[in-house]
Amino acid sequence: MLPLEVFRVESPDKTGAEAYESVIRDVLADLELTTVLGRLWVHIDPAEPVFLFCTLIRTGLPPICVKDMADISTGTPSTKQVELKLTNEEHVSTLLSILWIEYGRENVSQPERLVITIDTEEKDRVAKELVDVVIADPRREIETRLADALLRITPEGFRVRHHVSTGSEMLFVASEDSIKPEWVMKAENMMDQLKEDL
Amino acid sequence: MLEPIMYEGGVFKHNLVIELIEDLGGYVLQTNYMQTEVMIQMLCPHEDISMLEDLAKELRAKITRAPLTGTDIIVIAPTLAYHHLPHHACDVAEYMRRFGANTTLIGLARGVGRRIAQISAKERALANEHDIAVFALGNFEDCLINKKYVLYKDLDVPCIITGTPELPEPPMYAKDYVGHLGRIAHRLKLEGELDALDRLVETVGKTLDEQRIDISKDPLTTQPARIMKEIKEQIPEINKSLSPAPITLQLMGARVKLSYPQHKEAIENVTFEEGATLREIAKVLPSGVRDYMLIRILPKSVTGFVI
Numbered sequence: 067m068l069p070l071e072v073f074r075v076e077s078p079d080k081t082g083a084e085a086y087e088s089v090i091r092d093v094l095a096d097l098e099l100t101t102v103l104g105r106l107w108v109h110i111d112p113a114e115p116v117f118l119f120c121t122l123i124r125t126g127l128p129p130i131c132v133k134d135m136a137d138i139s140t141g142t143p144s145t146k147q148v149e150l151k152l153t154n155e156e157h158v159s160t161l162l163s164i165l166w167i168e169y170g171r172e173n174v175s176q177p178e179r180l181v182i183t184i185d186t187e188e189k190d191r192v193a194k195e196l197v198d199v200v201i202a203d204p205r206r207e208i209e210t211r212l213a214d215a216l217l218r219i220t221p222e223g224f225r226v227r228h229h230v231s232t233g234s235e236m237l238f239v240a241s242e243d244s245i246k247p248e249w250v251m252k253a254e255n256m257m258d259q260l261k262e263d264l
Numbered sequence: 265m266l267e268p269i270m271y272e273g274g275v276f277k278h279n280l281v282i283e284l285i286e287d288l289g290g291y292v293l294q295t296n297y298m299q300t301e302v303m304i305q306m307l308c309p310h311e312d313i314s315m316l317e318d319l320a321k322e323l324r325a326k327i328t329r330a331p332l333t334g335t336d337i338i339v340i341a342p343t344l345a346y347h348h349l350p351h352h353a354c355d356v357a358e359y360m361r362r363f364g365a366n367t368t369l370i371g372l373a374r375g376v377g378r379r380i381a382q383i384s385a386k387e388r389a390l391a392n393e394h395d396i397a398v399f400a401l402g403n404f405e406d407c408l409i410n411k412k413y414v415l416y417k418d419l420d421v422p423c424i425i426t427g428t429p430e431l432p433e434p435p436m437y438a439k440d441y442v443g444h445l446g447r448i449a450h451r452l453k454l455e456g457e458l459d460a461l462d463r464l465v466e467t468v469g470k471t472l473d474e475q476r477i478d479i480s481k482d483p484l485t486t487q488p489a490r491i492m493k494e495i496k497e498q499i500p501e502i503n504k505s506l507s508p509a510p511i512t513l514q515l516m517g518a519r520v521k522l523s524y525p526q527h528k529e530a531i532e533n534v535t536f537e538e539g540a541t542l543r544e545i546a547k548v549l550p551s552g553v554r555d556y557m558l559i560r561i562l563p564k565s566v567t568g569f570v571i
Contacts, residue, residue, distance in 0.1 A: 077404075085403040085428040085446050092449035112404040115378055218449075221402070222347045223377020242377045 067104035119238040266307035268333030273325025291489035330364030344371030390552040485545040
């Protein structure tokens with residue numbers, strides 16, 4: 067799936083649909099979501115009034131673990147510490163706060179810019195369990211940004227909302243009245259059509 | 265007749281401009297210093313503009329006619345959420361400032377939606393204090409024509425609506441409508457968008473001119489600019505106000521940014537050369553903005569004289 071290979075904004079009001087397309091483009095660009103979404107179909111009918119938003123999310127990056135950003139070593143047998151040699155500094159602040167919570171602030175030190183040490187009696191166990199600790203999860207971050215984008219795009223008065231979100235798709239229905247089952251069915255139909263020839 | 269003019273130039277010798285305007289019988293409305301630059305809004309007698317132009321040429325400054333000078337415009341967005349701000353409501357307010365208007369931007373508490381849109385009595389009173397209300401609305405024709413009029417149908421001031429579609433005639437209860445200015449999530453800088461802003465300024469200018477003609481049928485006892493000058497000279501507290509425009513001129517009076525309970529007496533006692541006091545020629549009312557006061561000048565038909 068290419069980024070935004072399907073981008074459809076429909077409405078009985080043609081001018082309104084064009085204006086909304088521009089708003090959606092701006093919001094997606096602001097929140098850096100253009101490469102994250104694969105297919106997008108929005109339907110707005112102000113007379114009903116309803117706003118339907120269906121999108122397929124491109125499978126993104128895997129979670130970043132400690133092993134992706136540092137080499138873990140236990141040093142010589144006599145030392146009582148685990149040493150992390152950083153290979154990527156992007157998430158160091160998150161890593162440090164996780165280490166502080168887990169091993170105590172007094173046991174974690176950073177003698178050099180690219181070196182973090184953890185003082186511990188059980189260095190082998192610590193080294194082993196550290197490997198797969200998740201530091202950052204881009205997918206969760208994308209979900210947060212997508213939720214933010216939806217709130218920004220949806221007409222502000224449409225405060226009754228229904229959404230179905232899985233890791234790879236997002237279906238959203240909003241209105242200022244109670245959500246009617248036929249709107250949800252229509253959105254589900256749209257989603258099925260979006261998923262064709264995938 | 266006094267012509268609204270905006271002077272933009274260096275701070276060096278700008279006091280010559282202020283002196284010239286005062287000598288010619290004009291009024292300096294607002295002076296904004298921006299480091300080494302200065303922007304002066306003023307009213308200059310029409311027949312003496314050439315003198316001002318000569319001086320500006322000598323000082324390498326720019327002089328432009330600012331049709332919205334001396335007016336107080338309120339720009340109303342459905343709410344203060346990021347759906348409407350900073351683009352396009354703030355852009356609209358800012359663009360009108362470039363033509364000399366004093367603009368206030370407010371977001372309604374419950375102005376969103378179709379069925380649920382409403383305006384409170386307080387918000388309505390606040391809008392009525394201004395010369396014109398500009399409503400920054402959205403994208404859909406159906407909402408603009410059939411639903412959103414509830415926001416402005418009971419306002420006494422003329423309302424100009426902005427939205428995306430081009431409508432053949434303004435929606436019900438609205439004075440005028442400007443298209444291509446609906447919900448936009450980027451700064452208004454493209455050609456079509458700037459054209460739309462220019463059309464808005466033109467429309468607002470036209471509506472203000474109509475109001476001025478209406479007022480001239482029963483002229484005000486004195487000009488708002490004259491009241492401003494007298495207050496500045498007789499009420500020293502006004503110079504302590506930190507607002508960029510401590511006295512905001514309106515077509516029919518002014519908003520004075522001093523506390524109403526504390527300064528009402530003093531303002532009412534402002535005396536004019538001709539012997540009249542402000543109490544005799546104007547009403548001093550509390551404003552909806554903070555505890556400021558609002559001056560409404562009485563027309564000739566009420567006072568029986570013009571000064």
